[in-house]
Amino acid sequence: MSHAQEADEASINQQLQTIKTRLSELKTALNSARGEEARLLQELERQDQKINEQGQLIRTSQQKIDLSRHQIEGLTRQITDLKQSIDQQKQQMAGLLRLHIYISHDRFIKKILLNRDSRSVDITQHQIKFLQHRLYSLIEDIAEHITQLSDIKIQTQNKQQQLKQQQQVLQTAQDQLINQKQQRAQVLSHLRQTINAYQNESETLNQDRQRLNQLLAEISQLLDDLPEDLGANAHFAQLKGRLDKPLSGDIIRRFGALRAGHSRWDGIVVAGESGQAVKATAYGRVAFADWLRGYGLLVVIDHGDDFMSLYGHNQSVLVEVGDWVQSGQEIATAGQSGNLSESGVYFEIRQQADPQNPEPWLKSP
Known part of the structure; x- marks a missing residue:
């Protein structure tokens, strides 16, 4: 070197x-x-x-x-x-x-x-x-x-x-x-x-959502100066309809569905047994790997081109901030940390911090 x-x-x-x-x-x-x-x-x-x-x-x-x-x-x-x-x-x-x-x-x-x-x-x-x-x-x-x-x-x-x-x-x-x-x-x-x-549950969920948005905005600014190294990996935008689910299980909460009051899901929840492997859906750099109120043990992966994927409510986290991860690499294990009532993983895709419906990005069953 x-x-x-x-x-x-x-x-x-x-x-x-x-x-x-x-x-x-x-x-x-x-x-x-x-x-x-x-x-x-x-x-x-x-x-x-x-x-x-x-x-x-x-x-x-x-x-x-x-x-x-x-x-x-x-x-x-x-x-x-x-x-x-x-x-x-x-x-x-x-x-x-x-x-x-x-x-x-x-x-x-x-x-x-x-x-x-x-x-x-x-x-x-x-x-x-x-x-x-x-x-x-x-x-x-x-x-x-x-x-x-x-x-x-x-x-x-x-x-x-x-x-x-x-x-x-x-x-x-x-x-x-x-x-x-x-x-x-x-x-x-x-x-x-x-x-x-x-306070009612809807207020709490909206506050949790605001905390996550603030975190993602901060992450975007912090990562701006870091060099991107996609290598031979495809850009995230080219992977629509080709992603594997982060967890092999049924989708039990869908994007846009009501949670409480007027609060809605910004991602999906995939059911799975506690300890089951949660895998990265695409190549990228770990931008956050810690506990966040409302989302429990949360992993955020930056995929470049203003795309991020989020994996929440994990039982264990297996990566650290700054790690490069491959598609399909184990990054966490499923759980219900935070306040998830069922065991699984909460999965979001963000483009320029705006939540995207993850299901069109996933491979057809």
Whole structure:
């Protein structure tokens, strides 16, 4: 890498750090509230973040378990191959031993082999020596394979013990996740009661929408100076009708449908099981990856040309601000952080900050 490229990379990293700091400050301001509502919102975010961390731990533990199982399968195949090899070598050795004993002790065979021709005597003696050498070689191979077999069995036992420990870690993490979700449900219930005591749901949703619009406007300004690098990837505008859903599930909330009062959905909700992979619909740079009031754990991807995609109410976030992501890359796991009543992902497409109906952008079912 040249000095100029290093300088450019350092400049971009500095810009990203500035963006992260500004987004953190903005998130704090947007999430602000008063009194009991403020306390409950902070507790809700804390619970969602704990679930996020727990989800990441479960994912990492599962990956380690899958790797250990794969390694154990490989070691088991090696054990089977070595056992077969040892059995074959034992059979060869038994045959050679029988032949050696037969030649060494049968006088008639010796008389035929050791005839008057001295050259024949030399050949026969050479054959017997070769036979002896082959026997010694087989014995050494069998001993080496038995040692390898013992080592691999020890490795397999260690891997199985490691797998057992990893499964225990996973089970503990899953139990803690269930407990945290129960605590979160209680907090969310108290928060909804508090909000309903002071304002109606429609007002709350509109305020959440205004917070999101303010965040996206700020993101657009922050990302203006960052270089775009689409490479061989198509421009987002060319992908209409070709996008995969971020989650393989049914659309349970549609764009423009009423939510409460006069508030309407600016995106769609795709149903899915908690922990199910949420994938980026197109190539782009992560512009936001944090908790936002009303949307829970939210990922925003900037696709260039004033297009953004939003993925809200996640259980866990797997990317950071500044990351480049590919189409189909896992960026989060489905959940119901924030205030979503069903498990899934909230998906929006924005052009110049204006919500677009995502369904025409998706592939036909």
